[in-house]
Amino acid sequence: MAENCKVIKREVLYVQVQVTSPLSVSSGDNEWTDSDVLRDADGNPFVTGNSLAGAMRAYLGKKKDDKDCFMGFTGKDADGNDDGKMSSLFVSDMCFDGKYISGVRDGVALNGSKVAVDGSKFDMEIIEAMATAHFYMELTIREQDDEQQIHHELKQIFRGIDEGEICLGGKKTRGFGRFRLLSVKHQTYDKTNFLEYAKSYKKDIWKMKPDCRNQWLDDSEVPSKMIHIDVPLRMRGGISIRRYASQKGEPDFVHITDHGVPIIPGSSLAGALRHRIVTILLDMKMAGIKLPENINELVDIAFGYVHGDNACASNIIIGETEIKNARPLTMVRTGVSRFESAVKQGTLYKEKTYVDGNLNVHIMVRKSEHPADEKWILGLLLLAIKDLQNGLLAVGGQTAIGRGIFEKQGPIVIDGKEGIEDAVIGELLKNMAEKGEVC
CATH class of the missing domain: 3.30.70 (Alpha-Beta Plaits)
Incomplete structure (x- = not known):
């Protein structure tokens, strides 16, 4: 594995979003519909961190063996030994805030004459649009990291979210899974304030933090996909x-x-x-x-x-x-x-x-x-x-x-x-x- 470098700081971002179209993130169960929404032990729907991270990585066009990806890579070195690097980005689960509306969507495949294809009827559980949610992103900056490039790619991700180019769950190409940024709050932790890092994942501490959403979106050099x-x-x-x-x-x-x-x-x-x-x-x-x-x-x-x-x-x-x-x-x-x-x-x-x-x-x-x-x-x-x-x-x-x-x-x-x-x-x-x- 690649030699680990010294961590010089961590940056934690508290991201609030609003779902702007129906969201269908399946649990794999079909107790109530053909595709039930993923829920936690208390029955609350959520989107897993690996689903979020996967959508972000796919949007950047990075494969798992791309060594220039700040989200980590795996592969072999010149001698055939295992080589890789941990991701500099951690993404938490996305949890919904307050009220949300769950519903059921019916679907059926039609032929060219608008007649239903036999056996093509299905239904799925969805979270309806306008629900709000939040998740955390954490950047681990090491000595040899290109911090400017990492921030540039993170801006690409935020632009992709806000323009509806990064979507989650099923039926993404037919309008499902879009969400937009409501706010992005940011805090850096280094040797001067490392004790405060222990509270960085407590929701209450972010209430008084300033919103820096526009700073992450205001970059004319970030191209649209x-x-x-x-x-x-x-x-x-x-x-x-x-x-x-x-x-x-x-x-x-x-x-x-x-x-x-x-x-x-x-x-x-x-x-x-x-x-x-x-x-x-x-x-x-x-x-x-x-x-x-x-x-x-x-x-x-x-x-x-x-x-x-x-x-x-x-x-x-x-x-x-x-x-x-x-x-x-x-x-x-x-x-x-x-x-x-x-x-x-x-x-x-x-x-x-x-x-x-x-x-x-x-x-x-x-x-x-x-x-x-x-x-x-x-x-x-x-x-x-x-x-x-x-x-x-x-x-x-x-x-x-x-x-x-x-x-x-x-x-x-x-x-x-x-x-x-x-x-x-x-x-x-x-x-x-x-x-x-x-x-």
């Missing part, structure tokens, strides 16, 4: 993504909500956009445009896949979207026989939907070592988004009766810039021809 796209939309009518009633007195079908707010799940948006991109690629092929890959392979690269032992994470990350200023509307409906013009027996039901709301769809595209990769994916995605803006692409159920249709509410914003989508789309074929290996 994603291309960020914002699409402001307005609903034209209602939306119907059903959550089946679980409480007495509720309508039979209720549009899905989270922390009391109507939402559009990232999986619903992803399914609609994926289907439209397939249609666009088919139209391109029919027009005589030569594609570099099979259509299914292009779509799999963009949206991810699992084929036996081979898998690729989605390069398009679609957030869960809140619908703001929408009006709830409860209606009673029934099925009518088209031949007899009479009510079908047993088809009366009550449904609650939401109408006339505003929303901002936030989508990210992973950056890659080959610049053409994210550009051709972005170009195809923007073509589908244009159809969403123009009311040509509907989302959710009951689209045949006008549900899930949107109109443009403002310009598409790509990494803070407006009006550049046409130029990106215009270079689609060029970048597709130059594409590298994304996965």
